[in-house]
Structures are given as structure tokens and as C-alpha cells.
Amino acid sequence: MSTMRCLVQKYGGTSVAGIDRLRRAAAALAASHAVRPTVAVVSAQGDTTDRLLAAAAEAGSGDHTRETDQLLVTGEIASAALLALCLRKLGVDAVSCTGGQAGITVRGPAGEGRVAAIDTAAVRGHLAAGRLVVVAGFHGIGGDGDVLTLGRGGSDTTAIALAAALGAERCEIFTDVAGVHTADPRLVPQARLLPAVPVDVMTEMAFAGARVLHDRAVELAAAQDLTVIVKSAFEEGEGTVISSRQDAAALEDHGIMGIAHDLDVTRVLIHGPGGGEDAAAAVLEVFARHNAPVDLVARSGPHEAEFRMGFTTRDSDLRRLEPDLRAGVARSGHRIEFDGGVAKVSLIGIGLLNRPQHTARLLSLLGAAGIPVGWLSTSQLRVSVTVPRGQVRDALALLHREFGLDQEPADVPDGQPLSLIGG
Template sequence: MKTTVDVLVQKYGGTSLQTLDRVRHAALRIAEARRRGSAVTVVVSARGSRTDDLLRLAADVGAAGPSRELDQLLAVGESESAALMALALTGLGVPAVSLTGHQAEIHTTDRHGDALISRIGGARVEAALGRGEVAVVTGFQGIDRAGDVATLGRGGSDTTAVALAARLRASACEIYTDVDGVFSADPRILPAARCLPWVEPGVMAEMAFAGARVLHTRCIELAAMEGVEVRVRNASSQAPGTIVVDRPDDRPLETRRAVVAVTHDTDVVRVLVHCRDGRRDMAPDVFEVLAAQGAVADLVARSGPYESEFRMGFTIRRSQAEAVRTALHDLTASFDGGVHFDENVGKVSVVGMGLLSRPEHTARLMASLAAAGISTSWISTSQMRLSVIVSRDRTVDAVEALHRAFRLDRPEPADATPLTSRRSATA
């Protein structure tokens, strides 16, 4: 933008806009940010359960999966929210314009239902800000090379907000949700969970992948690549929230707490693939099936090259299981093999920094779960995440045990000092 005005991007999720009172409350917050001198771009999700309602409508008329027409239908939810927000702002005396993904020039890949943002033109957004208007942009959608609407999939509105913040060189991207920030565990199941004043982008990306629902992995990966500072705040309160940023702090890593949070994921299924002919390496074929459906495998293990039978195990999202089930059955049957899907599982993860360098953390994880009588089947370790598979009905118990074992209800001494943003600290 050809302006020296500070640009701020705010994103409001579906629960933050569920009722008209919440829409008005968000509009007042936007107006206040503008009054303080920021040029504000707002990204909105569909209100409340609107997307789910539209998906049910599509299913009722026989829609079988992602398609051009389904994306056309789903885009209605965000368009409704954007126009409503622009009207609410205008009613407050704040000039505003609503823009669809097409109008904001958000270009995507051609994969309906799970498109990636390829570039943002943003001329109309910049023009609106230059006129002193609030630009209210639909999240979750853009246009593909054919000029058709393409939706971005799970967490798409967060990704839209971060992408716009990067394009506009915004001072920050504020994500407004229904919780006070990013917690050391899900506060809905664990009241002792603590709101984290800051989280490093890499840790946040691992938390999101491992089940934390506040932010989506793609959004945080993009923020890290583009240097966008993300702030997570509660749309219904003035709580300071969480800043996702590399902390401007000279303390060596070893003096920080290594474990930051415990996450859990019940949208997971364990998949076991086998083939009697151990000479046939089916792993490339399996991964091609997963890639074709955009299914991400985690906790992967497989048999060695000299074993008599090929065996491979991994986890994918439960919501992606149906998309790959038939293809995997057909693949294994053609080689006298089979595939088994186990949905009675949950994934629990300890997330932090330098975990692989501290084997005592893996030992503590296993010991605390054993002491709680929770059996584990698979385990995966890395520098930033330790994940285990447990029985689905013991997932919450495992979160409680690990949160207690790693003393995550206790703040670090440095957390007692309010954290200002990196841009503010260096201004």
C-alpha cells in the first residue's frame, strides 16, 4: 500500500458472529481499532453453524463430495457474514465495503474443497483502505484458474487472514475466537489449563497439527514463512490473549520450559495395511492413494525389506477415512493383502522445543500414562512433539495425566511479565 498508516487485519470466526449482538460487538471492536488510527481489513467466517447447514442441504440433494457446485454453495455463508458486517459498520458511521474472495483477487489452486492460496492481487482492498473504508473480506474462499469459486478447506478463513496480512504488510493479524487465547491444553476439557501469553510459531504449528483447534496448521505455517505476527484473542472480552511470535528474548533455550502444551485429537483413525508378499513394497502405492485425497499420514511405521510379509501402519484423520478406504482396499486386495481401520483411538501429544534431546521427557510421558492405567500402542518422537495413541475413551484422562506430570498449570517466571509484540518492542 502507498500509505504510512498502520494496517491491521482482524479475523472473526463463526462463533464470534453467531448472533446479531455478537456481530454488533465485533463491529464496535473494529470501529475502535479504526479510531486508534489503524487501517482495518476484516476477514469473516460463516456465522454459527451456517457451513454445516449448507453441507446438510447439499447432502440432502445427493452431493457426494467436493465439487465446483458445492464450493459455490458454501461460499454463500461467508458472503452473508461480510455483507452483514459491512452494514453493521455503516450503521455505526464507519464506512465499509464487503468483498468476496473473487473481488479481493484471492487466487487459488484448482482443488475444490481444499484449495491453496497462490497469490493475492488485493487492489480493491488497498483502494478501500486508501479511501478510509474498512475492507470486509470473505474468508475460506478464492477463485481458481477457471475463475470459479474454490474453498480453502478446514481453517481456511484463518489462512485468508494471514495471507492478506502478509500482502498488506500489516502490523499484526488478530484472530478472534471464543476462547481467551492458546492454552496449555484444551480448557473445555481441562479447567486447569493455562492461557499462554506467547507461543513460538513452530510450536504453534505442531500444536495445531496435533489437535489444538484454535488455529489451523496452514495458517501458522504461512505466518512463519511471511513473518506475520498473529494474536489470538477472545471476541467477547478484553483479555490480552496469546501472541504467536519468535520471542525477543536472549535467554538460552535450555533455561526455558521445554514442554509447552498437551494436545489431543479424536478425529483420528489408525490404519493397518498388510500384504503376504514381503517382496512387494506397497509403501509408494499407499502414499499415492493418500496424496490423491489430501490425507496426511502421521505415526508411520512399516516392515523392513527382508521380512516375509509387508506391513505398514499410520494414522490419518477420521474425517478423511472414507475418502481413502475403497482405494486402499482395492490396492491391497490386488496383492493378496488387506487393510484394517481402527476408529476406537485418540492421539495425545506433548508439544514443545528440544524434546528429542531430553529423553527424560519421553520417559516421563510413558511413566505418567502407565501410572494412570492408560495403555499406549504407538509412539512417535521428534524435537517438537511426542505423540502416543491411546484408547479413544481414555483420551481426556491421558491429557489430564500429562498436563499434571509436566506441571503445565504452573506459569514460567517470565510469563508473569506482560509480553508486548515484537513490533512494539522494536518500534
């Protein structure tokens, strides 16, 4: 068995929340390991991470520090040990590992680390001995030996990084949904399950707010040409295959593949007199130092009569970003304004710059429905706009229906303009 390519499976927090779900995951892993060497990566159970963060805030300052990371990883380590115990009760030779024991080295600040390297010797040794390896996700060891967590989607990243380092056959992500849908099914009941999504499209969907898989994890899968399958931990189904190997002819018929939304958004406007130092570079350097993403960026030229720069960022990142942002903007003599009452809605697809009719339809539809559109950004894979946060559900429902996403591609009525789903 040890000469076969292994399989990596990741189980999210809801998939291991409670002993019954742990036993269900253990049974599935045991069946997999009987066929091929298997590595499991687990998140903390249920809302454990949120509870630990609340406890850290109550005990200390609430800032993410070394001690916060030390505390948070206990959730993943407990999940891994409990799952290994369930497997051993089934007669499976299983061993749990922390991120450090699995050879994962991480670089970066506390709470925002990135995988730097993986020494797979220990995991390969366990697999060669016939053991099923359960790895605690979300963290690794820094260069000084301290624990460092990976931030949002850290267990997804752990699983995909391990799969790539081990040369795994694929990485399977088990979660509480059946796979990737054309929209969030909790807000759009008509959303359809997508059987396959190109990895570059999935990266845009994840960055635009689709919660089923984290964007950093998808980026890593794309860079390593790794096939990822997202499926439900609670019901049978094939899930969604995310891969670079897609049928180009079939994709040509689907200009719009899905709609994503993100409520974790703040709109930022910087303005003041022009003709001075370019404030844009200083602002973006703040985001780089904090490993925080920025989106929908637009600015005037630094030597124009007035300098204006607008962008969106994650509302959840503002606590650590805002002091540096305000200080940098003040040094340049500009003013900064924050608007937290918005959300981002995005059309996700292929070749969208070649199909400007999609952007025109989006703007016309939302305008006619009385949903004011703020800032706009377009690329080949995404058209994003900001809308009032309280009108996101209405915007999603309208766009999902307008672009034919509630219908199977073959069921789109004859005579319907091809621009609704293609170009």
C-alpha cells in the same frame, strides 16, 4: 492514514453469530480503523457451514463437489455483508468483498483448495480511499473462474495470507477462547493461558489437535514471518502472541509447553507378504492426491519377509480416501485394517529428542494409570501416542499435572526435578 501499515483482524463463526455479536465486532473494528487501515476477514455465522453441508448431503450425494463449494461460500459472504452493514450504521465507510473480489486465487480440488496468489490491488484501493474492507473468508477463485473453498481453517488461512500479501503490521484472530492454553480448557480446567508461543511450536500444537488455530494457517504465518495474536472476541485480554521472535533463553526453561489431543483419528495398518513392490510409496501418493495429512508413519522394509506399515489419518478424511486406499493396497496383494476407536495425545515443546525422559515419563504415567498406549512418534517439537478414545480426558489431566503445566513456571516448587518442565 493510507500510508500506514494495515491491520488484519479475523472473526470466527461464534464471534459473528447473531446481530448483537456482529455489532460488537463492528464496534471493535471501527475503533481499530480509526487508528490504522483495517481489513476484517469473517467466517460463516455460528453453525451455518454445518447446516449447509447437511443440506447439500440431503439434496445430493454428500460428496464435496463444485456445487458444494458454491453453496458453502454463501455463509461467509452473508457474514461479510452483514458486518459491513453494521459498520456503515456506525458511520464507517465499509465495503464487503468475496474472495474473488479481494483478489484471492486458489488451486486444488473442491473443498481442499490452497491459496496460490493474491492480487491486492482492489483491497489496497479501498484502503487508500479510507474504507474498512470486510473479506469473506474460506474461499477464492480457481483458474477457471469457479469458487473453491480452502477446507479446514480456511478463514484463518485467508486472514494470514491477506496479512502477508498486504505487508500488515500483524494478524489478530478473534475467537471464543482467550488465546492458546497449555491444554484444552474444556477438558482440563487447570489449563493456563500462554502469553507467547513460538510459531514452530504452535504449528505442532495445531497439527496435533489444538483447535484454536489451523495448522495450515500457522505454517503460512511461519513462512511469511508474520506475527499472529489469538484473543477472545468476548472479553478483554492480551491473548497469545505467536511469532518467530521469541526469547530463546526463556524457552530453554520450558521443555514441555503444552498438551494437545485429537479425536479425529483413525489408525491404519497395512500388512502382507514382503519382497514385492514398496506399497508405502503408493499409499502416500493417495494422501498427496487428496491433500490429506498422514501421521505416526512407520513401516518395515519392502524386501523383508513380511511388509507392515502403520499410520494415523483424520477420520473425517477417510470417506474420500478409503476407496483409493483399498484399491492401492489390493493391487499390491496386502491387507488393510482400520481402527477408529483411538485418539492422539501429544506433548508439545522444544528439544524433545534431547530429552527422552519426557517420553519415558509419559509412557510410565499412562501405563501405571491403566491407559494403554498404542503407537508412538517423537520429534524435536512433539511426542505423540495413540490411546483409547474414551480415556483421553484422563490422560490429559494426568499429563498436565505431571509436567507441571498447571503451575506458573516461577511457581514450580524447589526440588522438583527440572526434567518436569525442562532438561
